[in-house]
Amino acid sequence: MSLLRLDDVCKSYGTLKVTDHVTLEVAEGEALGIIGPNGAGKSTLFDLITGRVAVGSGTIAFAGADVTTRPATERCRMGLGRSFQIPRPFGRLTVFENLVVGAAFGAGRSESDVTGRCAEILRQTGLLERANTPAGQLPLLQRKRLELARALATDPKLLLLDEIAGGLTESECRSLVETIRAIHAGGTTIVWIEHVLHALTSVVDRLVVLDFGRIIADGKPDAVMASREVREIYLGIEV
């Protein structure tokens, strides 16, 4: 059964077509990778799916309901969690409080029930030592981890990750991959935008390539990466 379904979705900023007739299905339990050059419209796709930005045309269905016009808050409560490519922490709240917001509002739990769960997520994402630090004081890499942690706190059915592996050392990257695998194994469907290909392909079982807002390839990672069009457009230098 498909958990997420985009049907002929378009979005323009002025005359710039950022999302161009995108039709995409994500099955429950899948792990999907999205790649494409900078400015291809990948992050915008997440904005449209989560309702941060309204579609120009087309429809979006999530968990069996048409959510095209529903507000972002409601989509989150239905089980859509995301990270922002450029981290957007609640800067004056602590790291722990950032998660409590997600758990109390996104997952709709009462505040007294979320302490253990939030602390476990902090441990899982390696942020427990910074639990009581104001999020605005974190360095960039920890802010990215907070993006993941806060999204997890909302108990997502579908987790949208936007370039969280950039800038990591080899061992940090391995441990991030392990974390995401564990989340996926726990039953969460994942869509992951990532430039760090080896990290991405060690998690996802399907790859979509976006270029100028259009889907130009969709399939098994090996097949997609072998396709001539993808090699020309996305990995132009390698051809």
Next chain:
Amino acid sequence: MPVSPRYRVTTQTTASRVSLVIALLLVVAAAAAPLFVSRGTVQDLFFILTMLVLAQFWNLLAGYAGLVSVGQQAFVGFGAYAMFAAVSLAGLDPVVAILVGGIAAVLLAIPTAFFVFRLEGAYFAIGTWVIAEVVRLVVAQWQTLGGGTGTSLPRSATRDMIGVEQLKDWLGLKSSAAGDVVTYWLALALAVATIAFIYRLLRSRRGLGLAAVRDDASAAGAVGVDGNRMKHLVYLVAAFGTGLCGALIYVQTARISPDAAFSVIDWTAYVIFIVVIGGIGTLEGPIIGVLVFFLLQNALADYGSWYLLVLGLIGIVVMLFAPRGIWGFISDRTGIELFPIRRRLVIDDDPQTPDTD
């Protein structure tokens, strides 16, 4: 996943426990003050407490919800006029009529919210001011309550107000002085209730959501916080509190006119000054701010319009050199918080308890 009992959340600090005790003592002392001080001092204290209430609600709006209103005088004036109407036309006791003032302010806030929430930033501010002016002009047409020139509360109403008779006997005061004591105690109760209520709100789940919206509204939406709903709630709560306070102020004054009751200087400009110099976005700020404001007002009372100029200059200097106000300045250097809101995660049996900076 089972909830692990090893994790605990705490918000209290040593400073906050000490300050709670001191606050209780201060409230007791303030309640007893009318037994020891002159009538003029009681009136001064009344002024300080009511300005403190207005400042706390403006701070809740602007400092916590990002709603910079310059039209709170709409709720002061409307609450006050509703109280006047309830006393003069419906024959209610002034003390009971104060509640009518609060409710009337909320009823006014519901349609005005519809209008001002379509506006943002500076436009929101201007919108609130325009609404206050419109309400003032409409109220000035109300001939039964004195039209543009205003009116007074009936002597009998203030003389027979709840508590006045008993106080006259007990303290041996004249009715007018006893009335001042009654309104002073109401102001004290309102100020304590206001601070307690706002503190509770800020520490609650809603308060956390409000802080998230303040820090990043878009990210808050993505994790399920409905920022618009939060802001509406705060706007209505602030209208209620401001309306109550306006009604109380005019029970004490016993005389009202549209120009005074809807004064942007008295009920908004001074209030903004208090919050900004004290420290916006903190509960401590308005408390410090109102004391500074009162001292300045007394010190500069003889200088006429120079007074406003000096207030403005002080406001500018504070904004330039201590943008988080006097309390921000103190708290940044000492780390003291009298009303801590932050939830700290404590791990009970772990030697690596998280840092607390």
